[in-house]
Every structure is written in structure tokens, then in C-alpha cells.
Amino acid sequence: MRLEIPVVLVGLSVAFAPVCAAQKLELRGKLLLTRGVSNLEGAGGGALTPWALITGNGTDRGIGATAHYDYVTVNDYGLTSYGAAVGLYDRFEVSYSRMALDTRDVGAALGLGEGYEFAQDVWGVKMRVAGDAVYGQDTWLPQIAVGAEYKKSNRDGLVQALGADESEGVDVYVSATKLILAESLLANATLRYTGAHQIGLLGYSDEASLQPEFSLGYMLSRRLIVGGEYRFKPDDLAFAKEDDFLDLFGAYAVNDTLTLTAGYVDLGEIATFEDQRGLYLSAQVGF
Amino acid sequence: MKTRTLLLAALILPLGFAVAEPPPGEQPVDPYEVSNANAGADPFEGTALFEAFNGEAGIGRIVDDMVDRNLADPRIKDIFAASDLVRLRRTLKEQFCYILNGPCDYTGMDMKSSHADHGITNREFNALVENLQLAMNTEGVPFRAQNKLLAKLAPMQRDVVTR
Numbered sequence: 001m002r003l004e005i006p007v008v009l010v011g012l013s014v015a016f017a018p019v020c021a022a023q024k025l026e027l028r029g030k031l032l033l034t035r036g037v038s039n040l041e042g043a044g045g046g047a048l049t050p051w052a053l054i055t056g057n058g059t060d061r062g063i064g065a066t067a068h069y070d071y072v073t074v075n076d077y078g079l080t081s082y083g084a085a086v087g088l089y090d091r092f093e094v095s096y097s098r099m100a101l102d103t104r105d106v107g108a109a110l111g112l113g114e115g116y117e118f119a120q121d122v123w124g125v126k127m128r129v130a131g132d133a134v135y136g137q138d139t140w141l142p143q144i145a146v147g148a149e150y151k152k153s154n155r156d157g158l159v160q161a162l163g164a165d166e167s168e169g170v171d172v173y174v175s176a177t178k179l180i181l182a183e184s185l186l187a188n189a190t191l192r193y194t195g196a197h198q199i200g201l202l203g204y205s206d207e208a209s210l211q212p213e214f215s216l217g218y219m220l221s222r223r224l225i226v227g228g229e230y231r232f233k234p235d236d237l238a239f240a241k242e243d244d245f246l247d248l249f250g251a252y253a254v255n256d257t258l259t260l261t262a263g264y265v266d267l268g269e270i271a272t273f274e275d276q277r278g279l280y281l282s283a284q285v286g287f
Numbered sequence: 288m289k290t291r292t293l294l295l296a297a298l299i300l301p302l303g304f305a306v307a308e309p310p311p312g313e314q315p316v317d318p319y320e321v322s323n324a325n326a327g328a329d330p331f332e333g334t335a336l337f338e339a340f341n342g343e344a345g346i347g348r349i350v351d352d353m354v355d356r357n358l359a360d361p362r363i364k365d366i367f368a369a370s371d372l373v374r375l376r377r378t379l380k381e382q383f384c385y386i387l388n389g390p391c392d393y394t395g396m397d398m399k400s401s402h403a404d405h406g407i408t409n410r411e412f413n414a415l416v417e418n419l420q421l422a423m424n425t426e427g428v429p430f431r432a433q434n435k436l437l438a439k440l441a442p443m444q445r446d447v448v449t450r
Contacts, residue, residue, distance in 0.1 A: 026408065026410050028410070029408075029409060029410030029413055029414075030413065031413050031416060031417065032417075059408065059409040059410050059413070060409055061408055061409070061410065061450075062410070090409075132444075134441065135441045135442060135444040135445065136441075136442065137437075137438040137439070137441040137442050138441075138442040139442075181434045181435070181437050181438035181441060182434065182435050182438040183434075184430065184431050184434045219430070219434070220430065221430055222420055222430070
């Protein structure tokens with residue numbers, strides 16, 4: 001039941017593939033940075049939120065792919081994410097990410113053991129449905145994509161004991177991304193329908209809600225963009241308050257293969273431990 | 288014979304059609320209606336951008352550098368190899384100068400007609416954008432000013448890219 005949306009989107013992309021296979025497949029071709037970086041959940045976008053851009057350097061006549069490794073260290077936790085994503089014909093995106101929250105000393109304080117890990121697998125699909133973020137400079141219409149993410153916690157049972165209804169769930173979202181070239185700006189707004197506690201690491205509530213996410217970036221050169229993101233989140237766990245996420249980032253395209261991102265993140269309160277602020281580092285390779 | 292040509296010219300010229308005689312060094316082209324609207328974008332207001340591009344001389348260097356890069360670029364050199372490069376350089380300079388609100392008129396064809404036979408892809412379009420960015424960097428055009436011009440050129444993708 002929960003898998004239906006991703007399966008339909010994957011089915012669509014598979015059905016679409018033979019139409020394009022008749023042409024000669026082209027590799028690479030996107031302009032620097034226009035594939036986005038990889039967000040924590042593995043989708044093409046910013047650091048914290050997916051964008052309507054399709055990952056990889058492939059254009060509408062080709063395919064591309066990316067792999068990422070993110071390392072986040074805040075006051076009491078460590079967070080890592082690694083994964084890969086494929087972009088098909090600048091239209092479809094399929095992604096996988098493994099995310100793990102290292103509870104360090106908090107694990108001991110909660111009686112779980114020092115360095116206890118909450119991890120989750122995230123499978124994502126995204127389909128671009130309208131607009132062109134790069135070429136559509138004479139219109140206000142942004143590039144729009146719809147996506148879904150299936151997330152499964154590795155702590156089935158425990159997350160329920162902490163108050164979650166489920167250890168797995170599906171987020172669906174719509175993203176609108178616009179490059180405002182005349183101002184050297186990139187703007188994104190995403191609206192996510194989610195019941196995830198701490199983006200799914202602490203399980204899912206049966207009650208989902210709409211949560212907006214915003215990114216704004218300023219291009220300093222064709223290789224470098226700096227900006228910030230704000231991600232609203234639900235706050236439905238009884239035992240602990242949950243805060244919104246925010247970041248300030250700089251992303252640098254070393255070349256059309258490697259993009260490095262560094263930033264400051266504020267993850268707020270996580271499992272009763274407040275003010276989780278620190279460093280975000282990410283490397284993304286792709287073609 | 289001479290009278291007929293003159294008569295024909297007298298008929299065509301008031302309508303704004305290109306003169307059959309091409310400028311020196313250029314190959315003849317089929318007649319088309321000459322208009323600044325063919326440039327595919329409205330010019331900016333004011334002189335700030337034209338100055339940021341170092342005027343007509345700067346635009347000239349940028350276009351020549353970009354065309355040279357295109358000719359050396361394995362991704363797109365074949366598209367340019369068959370072109371009338373004298374005419375291409377002239378009309379591109381006119382187009383940029385006109386859009387940047389310099390003292391120029393654009394006398395080339397519109398973007399759809401001039402690219403119709405080339406079968407250009409997004410990858411090739413982007414390769415040219417990249418070469419233009421490098422040429423603008425070489426000329427020392429500030430990145431913000433570069434993007435303002437690119438914002439005017441980007442929508443031409445819809446007419447230029449045909450496959």
C-alpha cells in the first residue's frame with residue numbers, strides 16, 4: 001500500500017525509456033551546478049531539501065548519475081548519509097540513500113548504549129512535470145517536479161516504543177525551482193506531505209501534514225553558489241520536541257564530475273537534546 | 288538586365304529585404320526581412336551593461352573568442368565548420384551589441400530560421416553557453432553582468448534546440 005506511488009513512478013520511467021532509446025544516448029551536457037547537489041535523503045537538490053532539478057549531467061537526450069557522501073556533526077550527534085541517484089532524460093530521477101544518526105553519548109543517556117545508531121533506507125523517485133529552471137528566463141513559471149520517498153527505519157519496535165506509529169512511511173512532495181539569472185539567484189520551494197519524525201529516523205506518525213521547505217542561493221561564479229535553506233518539520237512526538245532544520249551552505253563545482261558542499265546546520269532539538277548546531281560537509285560525484 | 292535588377296531592388300528595398308549583394312567576405316544568403324526583432328530579445332535600458340562588456344570593442348573580442356572556442360570544441364565544432372564564419376561573427380556582434388543597448392542594429396536572421404538546419408541539441412546549446420561564459424571571463428565582464436546577458440539569451444533555446 002505504502003509503496004504504490006514510487007512503484008507507479010518507476011513504472012512510468014521504465015515505460016518511457018524505450019521511446020528515447022531509439023536515439024543515440026548522450027552523456028553529460030548540463031551546465032555546471034544545474035544538476036543540484038544531493039540532499040540528505042539522496043534526491044537532487046540542496047543539502048536539506050529536494051529541488052525540481054533532475055540529478056546527473058544528462059540532458060533530455062541522455063542519462064546521468066550521481067553518488068554522494070554527507071557528514072554532519074552537531075553538538076551531541078553525528079549524521080551520515082551516502083547514496084546514489086540516476087537521472088533519466090532530464091525527466092525522471094530514482095535515488096537511494098542510507099542515512100544514520102549516531103547518538104554518541106546521548107545513546108548512553110537514553111539507555112540505548114553509547115553510539116547507538118538510528119538509520120534508515122530512503123528510496124526516492126521524482127518526475128519533472130513542467131517548466132525549465134534554466135532556459136525559462138522570460139517567464140515566471142518555475143521548473144516543477146513531483147516526488148515520493150519511501151523511508152524505512154532499521155529500528156522497528158524501538159521507534160514505536162518512542163512514540164511513532166510506524167517504522168516506515170512515504171513522503172510525497174512537489175518542488176518548484178527557478179534560476180533567476182538576471183539576479184544571479186536560485187530559488188526553490190518544496191511542499192512535502194509527511195508524517196515523519198526527525199525526517200523518518202525516529203519513525204512515522206499515521207497523521208501526516210503539509211510542510212514547506214525553502215532554499216535560496218546566490219551564484220558568485222559559474223562554479224560557486226552560496227545560500228541557505230529552511231525546512232519546516234512536524235512536531236508530533238510526545239517524548240521530545242522536534243524543531244525545523246536550517247542551513248547556510250556554499251557549493252563548489254570543482255568540475256562537471258565533483259561538487260563539494262560545506263555549511264552550517266541548525267537541527268534544533270533532537271530526542272530531548274537541544275540546540276544541535278554544527279557542520280555540514282558533502283561530496284557529490286557524478287556524470 | 289541591369290534595369291530589371293534595379294527594378295527588383297527598388298521593389299524589395301522599401302520592404303526591408305536584405306540586398307542581394309552580400310557584404311565583403313560573406314557568402315550570399317536567401318532574402319529575408321531585416322529587423323531588430325530578429326535578435327530574439329529586447330535591448331536593456333541604460334548604458335551600464337554595454338559598458339560592463341567594454342563596449343563594441345569588448346563585444347567584438349568576446350564574440351571572436353567564443354567563435355574560436357566553438358571551432359576548437361569537439362562537442363560543437365562540426366556545426367560551425369560549415370558556417371559562413373565572417374557573417375556569423377558580424378551578426379553575433381550585432382546581436383549582442385543590440386541587446387546590450389549599444390549603437391547597433393541587428394541585420395541577421397531570426398533564431399528559428401538561422402538554426403533550423405543545424406539539428407542542435409541541448410548539450411550543444413549548453414556547450415556554446417559555456418564557451419561564451421569563458422569568453423566573457425577572459426574579457427573581464429563581471430559575473431552578474433554576464434548573467435544578465437545570459438538571461439536574455441536563455442529563452443532562445445526554444446528556437447535554437449530542435450532535437
